[in-house]
């Protein structure tokens with residue numbers, strides 16, 4: 001279990017993370033989402049004790065960081081896959097980590113197997129592709145068989161097989177009762193991997209919610225309706241409190257009313273409808289709506 005209270009990190013006048021309160025519970029995969037620069041890596045570094053909070057606290061299994069790096073059997077982390085000495089083999093890299101942490105050599109072989117790097121274990125890590133480096137970083141995180149795992153963008157650079165492997169790994173680590181916190185910008189992948197989400201924007205918590213609830217809340221009370229006289233229907237729906245967007249093809253997107261209310265109003269006022277349907281939502285839709293005011297680095301949309 002990881003618990004943050006009022007967690008704040010400032011760099012000079014800039015607040016990278018502001019007053020975060022959250023708990024990351026064991027037994028589920030918690031996705032950590034937010035636009036570029038939102039503060040995800042900074043938060044992970046503070047959890048690991050690599051950065052100290054300016055104010056507030058973060059505890060790991062109820063204990064505060066005591067000034068030495070958390071031992072690998074408590075927390076394993078993948079932060080930067082390229083942070084490996086390029087001249088060292090995968091085996092030697094893991095072996096020196098194991099030796100420094102009092103972890104038996106047999107674990108090195110076990111995690112190399114687990115991540116599929118046994119055939120290249122004696123090759124220089126500097127020659128690894130990004131996907132192989134990610135696997136080596138994950139092997140390092142698993143080495144101490146820790147109860148808490150942090151992964152910063154673990155699918156970065158992985159091919160579809162690797163992405164499926166990561167998803168299965170995260171889910172099985174959580175099913176074993178471990179605490180798993182994973183950041184990603186890949187919404188479709190997060191939708192398949194995470195049970196719970198923490199979403200931050202500009203250093204502030206925007207959502208701490210089960211994934212399904214976030215998507216369901218986003219879809220709730222959004223209806224698409226096509227009518228012969230869409231202008232008159234739009235006026236009638238507004239009187240019921242609906243927020244209406246008229247699409248170029250004449251379809252009305254109604255927010256704030258469910259399909260039953262729209263259908264009953266249409267029948268009562270004599271509207272001829274050609275279509276009435278609930279709008280479904282995806283994690284990507286929900287995420288965009290949640291973070292639309294928190295994006296710092298926005299890319300212009302081509303005209």
Ligand SMILES: Nc1ncnc2c1ncn2[C@@H]1O[C@H](COP(=O)(O)OP(=O)(O)OP(=O)(O)O)[C@@H](O)[C@H]1O
Nearest residue numbers: 011015016017034035036037038039040041042043
């Ligand atoms: N060492 C540092 N010195 C100064 N500013 C920093 C430092 N580390 C992070 N920041 C700033 O803090 C903010 C949060 O950065 P952080 O890397 O935590 O975001 P992130 O959510 O991980 O972003 P990304 O998705 O792009 O990896 C950014 O504005 C960043 O520029």
